[in-house]
Amino acid sequence: MAQFKTRARALDLLGRQQIAGIPTAINELIKNAHDAYADKFDVDFLRKDNLLILRDDGLGMTKEEFETRWLTIGTESKFINRKTVLPPKDSTKALRPVMGEKGIGRLAIASIGKQVLIISKAKQREKEYKIVAVFINWELFELPGINLEDIIIPIKEFDEIPDLIEFHDLRHEVLNSLKGLKEKDIISFEDYERIALSVINFDIDPKELNNNLIGDFKLTDNKGGTFFYINPVSETLIFDIEGDREKKEATKIEKMLMGFHNTMTPNHPKSVIDISFRDYRGDDGTYYDIIEKEQFFTPQEFEIADHHFEGDFDEFGQFKGNINIYGEKEYENHIINWNGNNFKETDCGPFKINFVYIQGDLKSSKIDPHNWAVLSNKTNKFGALYIYKDNIRVLPYGDIDYDFLHIEKNRTKRASTFFFSHRRMFGVIEINSKINFKLVEKAGREGFIENKAYRHFQDILRNFVIQLASDFFDPTGKNIQSEFYQKKKEEINSFHNALERRDKLAKGKKEKFIQNLDVFFKNLTSSKFEQDVDSILDETNKNLNSVIYIKDTDEASQKIIDYEFQARQKINDYKKSITLSGPKGFSLSKGNRLDFETYLKEFQLLEQNIFNKANNKIDFLIEEYISKLKIEISKRKRLEQAVDFISVEAKKTNSKKRNETNEIVTDVSKKIKELTSDLMLDLDNQIRTVKDKFKLLSTNNVEDFNLVEERKSMEDEIELISNRNTFVMDRIIRQFESFYIEKDNDGQIITNDQISDAMSEELEELRERVQADIELSQLGLAVGILHHEFSSTVRSIRGSIKDLKAWSDVNQQLDSVYKNIKVNFEHLDGYLNLFTPLNRRLNRKREEISLMEIKLFLIDLFKSRMERHNIEFKHTKGFANQKMNGFRSTFYPVFVNLIDNAIYWLNHSNVENKIIRMHADESGVYVSNNGIEITIQDKDRIFDLGFSRKQNGRGMGLSISKEVLNAENYNISAVTPKEGSTVTFRIERNKPTDNE
Structure with missing residues (x-):
């Protein structure tokens, strides 16, 4: 009697060649984990080892289940008969529908890589089972002329996850099996050498790998699961992960593994299995989260x-x-x-x-x-x-x-x-x-x-x-539903187009405004304004000096008056040239608005210190030359000329603006008249077109047309144009109705343009605040997770520090070690505690802290960085003699932030001798450096949360430092730089108020 024989290649045909690719194979294994009631499924790809590890925490398998189910092709998962035992279920969880119904999902592993080590431990059974390990080389199943029964699959049981030596025992069985196949001439010598080399090169320690990988996957006590270690991995996996770099499309891995459960719709069903895919591209432990949920x-x-x-x-x-x-x-x-x-x-x-x-x-x-x-x-x-x-x-x-x-x-x-x-x-x-x-x-x-x-x-x-x-x-809007969509779409389009036009106009104005602000601050820093005004005064002095050679007294008097007029006009023109009018027709971000406010303050100082003094200097020069030449000039005449000058300038400016206003009003009026005329013309043409259709209609024969339908059609054509015209003109009317001009209590004129600009600025600020709040909330979540993860570690460290204290008390050599560890721990704990409720804070005590102790701490922390960047770290005698009273964990992070910033900016400066210097006196503690100086407009802003000039800076360090110092009745500010420095920060105790 003849019988079918099964070649080993049948598994290759049913498995690897049935699966579309690696992403589909991984998806199939996730479904198997789902059927095993797993809560999580982790994939780790170690590129340097070309090793893919897949782990789940499901029910796992016993040795018997492995042999009777996993190593049996086409196992039943839905159908029950007397000979079939269904897979186990987790009685502690809701029943899950079976997803892996084909019985060939396990063979999909062959499409991922040539060899697999499978480790599994059963849980939720009637008794405790050992860990099962199986090693399979899939290359054997690709060979022609070899039957399934010729291939030996080594399977062993262990009390723990096998280590390197125990895995070698499994490998040894496969190598012996290969040797036997070669000796029986079932496989060729070339195939034997090739496959044996693959087996030998698969050299891993499963136990160590599982301990080092992220994810709490344990196979001890009542925990179970199944792990797959696959090596070497098919070269297509890297392309499946990375995709085509030139295209912005999802990679194959993303396409197949994203959205395993429905997580996109509101009130979606709860996901039963959590999936992670980590791609380790180097050997430093960092990885890319390939299928991050966000x-x-x-x-x-x-x-x-x-x-x-x-x-x-x-x-x-x-x-x-x-x-x-x-x-x-x-x-x-x-x-x-x-x-x-x-x-x-x-x-x-x-x-x-x-x-x-x-x-x-x-x-x-x-x-x-x-x-x-x-x-x-x-x-x-x-x-x-x-x-x-x-x-x-x-x-x-x-x-x-x-x-x-x-x-x-x-x-x-x-x-x-x-x-x-x-x-x-x-x-x-x-x-x-x-x-x-x-x-x-x-x-x-x-x-x-x-x-x-x-x-x-x-x-x-x-x-x-x-x-x-x-x-x-429907683009033709034939039905009511489509008509609503088309109208709403047009309305949104109109709104966006209007905003786009406004933004385009505003963008140019805003860019020019910001550019002018930057130029102003550069000129202010370089003392250009003072130099230019001095040049005008020098020129005036020269002009007045030339009057000495005029013999006619009346002519000399007139020349002096003329030169005074010219000098004042030049000063006034120069002041106008550097004057920036407030933003109109565009909104400023919070940072730009603060720059403008700083500009206003600085311009006021220029008015007092330069322009007023220049006018006084002109008065002085005039009086000096009048006295020197011994001539008389009527002060009334000089006053009249000054008033005439101001009057002419004021009228000139106002006339120009009046003409501009009239031109705009005339232009707008003209456009509106043209528009309304065009609208009426369109309506008139439509009415004529409709009436023209009468000649095509026959009213004698009722059957020729339907009167109701024709009337409705004609009415609709006219009403369509009429409604459009009404809508457009209503919008114009609303624009003019919203035109606003009123006087406030101080007699100042307020227009709707000012209101609009104010609202735009408020909106811009709110957007910035929302973005900052989002970043802070994300940071808060991260800190919360950190706090949760490290809480037990912190308790352990705290206990160990107490134990070390007992040793340091009896061993003098350990005292400095103990203090250093304690300070570093308080420093770290102080940073983390900034984000925790006050009632959870460390039980710390206030103490007198020597400033030299702080400096030694900073040297320990930054010594290597300072040496790398050739930065000198100096202090004065006054600093060495001073102390601060408070918590170390309050002050240390502040100084750390200041020194960290100083190193950053020194490293970005062109100065040759980089120096950080610490001073102290009765008024406070000073930290200075000679790096890039702080601009005038940034002196106050650097303490605002979110402000930073660093590339990718968060702008949090100085803001948090100021906040924690204020909580301890201290303050930090940027002050006039000390000699030899470009930047100086002062930390000082706040002066007590009258109520204290």
């Missing part, structure tokens, strides 16, 4: 999308649901019919859909620019309709390149009619394994088998997206 769509992003579509398809394929356009117009219980099955029950069964759409152009979207950009980037990478069966993604649906509904294909035919695009939409189609059981996945996870159920399913959805586009987004 890269995918979030419920918050789902909610802010432009259009929402949610509903159910019943057993007949008819859709009923809610449609929301632009978040304004809700259409409840909208129905889309499908007659593809003649209104009979479908084979696919009922299912749900929930997806959103964002406009492809920002000008047509209600989403703010930042979120629109974020969503556009995400939809370009991940946009599509994802299918979830029992909240587990069905591959490859969701891959932007898998157009199973012909969305992109239809769009290429006529984009205006076929509205939807994968790159603008995201959402879910939800099916259920019980109800939609006829939708069967292919063995290779390449979609559903194309049976009758799938054809129904596909046809229902294709009809749905086409009809949905026709109902709500």
Whole structure:
């Protein structure tokens, strides 16, 4: 009697060659972990070792289960008979639908790499089982002429995760098996040498690797799970991870592993398994989080999308649901019919859909620019309709390149009619394994088998997206729903275009304004203003000196008056040339506004110290030359000339502005008249066109036309133009109604332009504050996690420091070591405690702290950096003799921040001899350096939270330092630099108030 024999290549054909690629294989293993009731699944790719490690914390396997289930091809997971034992279940968790139903998922490992070490420990069984380890070389299964029974799979049990030596025992069994196959001439000598070399090169210590990797995966006591160590990994994995660097598309790994559960819709089902993928590209322990959750769509992003579509398809394929356009117009219980099955029950069964759409152009979207950009980037990478069966993604649906509904294909035919695009939409189609059981996945996870159920399913959805586009987004606006979309889109477009024009005009003004501010501060720093005014005074002095040679007294008198007039005019013109008027027609950021406020203060000082003094100097020179020449000049005449000069200048300026105002009013009036005339002309032409149609109508025969329909059609044509004209003119009227001119209590004129600018600035500031708040909240979350993770470690360190104190008390040599550790710990704890409630703070004590102790601490901390950058660290005698009273953990971080900043700016300066110098006297402690000086406009701003001139700086150090010092009744400020320095900070105790 003849029998089938199974070649080893059958496994290769069923496994590696059935799976589309490595990402699909990993997805299949995640589904197996899901079926094993795992809570987490971690993937670690160690590039330097070409090693891929996959771990889950599921139920694991016993040795018997490994042999009877894992090493058995095509095991049953759904079907029960007397000979079949179903996989174990976790009685502590909700029942999970089985996802890995094909029985070949384990063979997918062969597509990832040539060899695998599998380590598994069972839990939730009737007794405790040992750890099972199996080593498989997949190259054997690719060889021709070898049967399955010829291949030996070594399997061993251990009490702990095997180490390097124990793994070598498994390898040895494979090598002996290979040797036997070679001796029996089942494999060639060349194949033996090649495969044996692969086995020998797979040299890892599983125990050490598991201890060093991130993630708490233990196989002890009542914990279980399954680990896969795969080496060498297929060279395609790196491309699957990195993708095409020139394209901004999702990589294959991202496409296949993102969105394993539905996490994008509001109130989505809870995810049952957490997935991580870490790519270690070097040997320093740093890694890239390949499938970070924030890269995918979030419920918050789902909610802010432009259009929402949610509903159910019943057993007949008819859709009923809610449609929301632009978040304004809700259409409840909208129905889309499908007659593809003649209104009979479908084979696919009922299912749900929930997806959103964002406009492809920002000008047509209600989403703010930042979120629109974020969503556009995400939809370009991940946009599509994802299918979830029992909240587990069905591959490859969701891959932007898998157009199973012909969305992109239809769009290429006529984009205006076929509205939807994968790159603008995201959402879910939800099916259920019980109800939609006829939708069967292919063995290779390449979609559903194309049976009758799938054809129904596909046809229902294709009809749905086409009809949905026709109902709500028809560009001709033939129906009411489409008419709303078109009107709203035009309204948003108009708004964006207006903003764009305004921003374009404002951008140029703003750039010029900021540029002029920068020039002002540069000139102020270089004393250019003083030099220019001195030049005017010198020229005036020379001119007056020339009067000495004029013999005619009257002529000399007039010359002096003329030179005085010229001098004052030049001073006035120069002052005007450096005067900056306040921002008009554009808003300033908080930083720019602070710069402008600093400018106003500095200009006031210039007025007092330079321009007023210059005018006084002119008076002095005039009086001096009048006295020297012994001539008389009427003071009244000089006064009249000065007033005449001011009057002429004032009239000249105001006349110019009046003419500009009149020109603008005339121009606006002309444009409005032209517009209204054009609108009326359009209406008149439309009425004439409609009336012209009368000649084509016959009213004698009733059957020739429908009077009601014709009347309605003609009325609609006229009303369409009329409504458009009314809308435009209403907008113009509202603009003029909002025109505002009033006097305040001080008699100052206030216009709506000023109000608009003030509101724009407030909006700009609020945006900055929101961004800062977001960054701070993220930082707060990070610190919270840090605090949680380190709390036990901190307690342990604190206890160890106390133990060390006991030793240092009896051993003098340990005393300095103890103090150094204690100070460093308080320093670290002081930093972390800035973010913790006061009642959790360390039990610290106030003490007298020698400033030299602080300097020694700083030397320990920064010595190597200072030596590397050739920076001298000096102090004065006064500094060495002073002390501070308070907490070390308050002062130390402040000095650390100051020195850290000083090193940074010294390193970015061109100074040859870099020096940090510390001073102290009765007024406070000073920290100076000779690096890049602080600009005038930055002296106060450097203490604002979020302000920084450092590249990628957060602007937190000085702000937090000031806050913690203020809490201890100290203050920090930037003061006039000490001699030989360009920057000096002073830390001083606040003076007590009268109430203290």
